[in-house]
Amino acid sequence: MKEMNDNELDQLILETLNRKEMLSGISTQVMLTVRRQHRRAAFRRWSRIIAFSFGLPLVVMLMVGAAYFTASLPGLGAAGTPIVVAMCVFTLIILIQAGMWIRWFKLDEY
């Protein structure tokens, strides 16, 4: 490296400090985006938990309620049996899936 004169050294120091400031600006912008993404991801995770915790029982109740209502309709007889069976099968599938989700649930992700 050729010998640097005073002006060149001053220019280099100034350029380095400007570069440092610029890189710091980039880092700040990245962190704003990162924090926003992190907040959105947390909101989505907790929304899923709430939807699961309240939505699932609601769906099961609707299914069971529909099966009971169908079974209790006067005069429907055997025609209502497929509907009742279908509702019970759907309810069973939902309960099995819910069991699997609960088993896979990882608290440390929250």
Place this chain on the structure above:
Amino acid sequence: MDDKELVEHILRRGETDCFNLLMKRYMGQVFSRVIGIVRQEELAKDIAQQTFIRAFTRLASWHGSSFGAWVNTIAVHLSLNELERMRRHPVERLEDKCVKDAPSRCSDNREALLQRMDKAISQLPEKDQRIIRLYYYEGRKAGEIAQLLAMSPSNVLVRLHRIREQLKKRIESNERDE
């Protein structure tokens, strides 16, 4: 904390501020790599920003090898993609034209020199770093610096002279070490 521990803290505990530490370690390297490819400062800033955002989004896919190498790979891919896009749709932006007029700002040698100076400045004591920042970056006079740091103006000037000599020696020794 090493890179692996920082990534663990981010992924397991959601401590996103640890990502800031990772960025401080590798931002300079990534920026130098990108500007060496694209040769345009504004574009290099955008790509460096995109690189780290992508690295954060895909952090779970990092398998514990060198974090610097991994993030540099992302930077190179993004830079090459951008060059390809520009090749297909050439558009000369005003700021790019201005930078093209000063090619030495984007040269590899200049980048290497800036990195060496950055390293030399970070090795100075905190008070000395403050003095050069006030003098060069904020453009303050010796008298103002003296008032801010409770020193005499002549003391500030002597110290500035010593700092400059020290920086000159350090960047020369950093060059020899490389």
